[in-house]
Amino acid sequence: MNMSSWTVRMRLTVGFGSVCAFLLVCLVVGLYSMRSIDQGLDEIVNDRFPKIDASTTILTQTDTVAIALRNMMLTQDASDRQKQIEVIQQASVVSDKNIELLDKLIVLPQGKQLMQEIKTQRAKYQAGYQALTALIMADKPDEARTFLSGQLRPVLADYKKAITAMVGSQKEILESTAAEADATYSQARTLLITLGVIAL
16 A cells, blocks of 8 residues: 555544554553562562561571570579470460461472471470470489480471471572562563654
């Protein structure tokens, strides 16, 4: 078709239509990109971060238990020992709640495997610190120290290693999700600028 033979009206109609088409494409690309970024943000805020927070809370409560056990070994005061037992019980309650939360949130096979390892190591650590508490309350300091260094510390190390593995796994996924959102933004920005220049 010979464009030189087009009337002014036809040229304006085609030009305006082309601009509208580009604007429509820009709108679709923008909405799609915003939707993708929103999904990534929602995943970070409502899924990844709660998992990391729950895992780090369990780790913190594990340290709280270890400190309370040490305090029990350093004192002969019955009331202070009872206070440390209450601290341990409270830490256990907090850990229980966060483990329940992780059970609800984690769906991927790798995460479930890490979760099972946490539960397995926690059961061993709980049995260990209960045995140590019994030795302390029975006023057997030498046996308590031997048990702590020879048996409980390795178990604690394995337990903390399992929790740390969960934290690391969730951080990797979070960083990957954030990187995907950033890539989506960059691609959409480039495409919109390109379409804008073409429309001009």
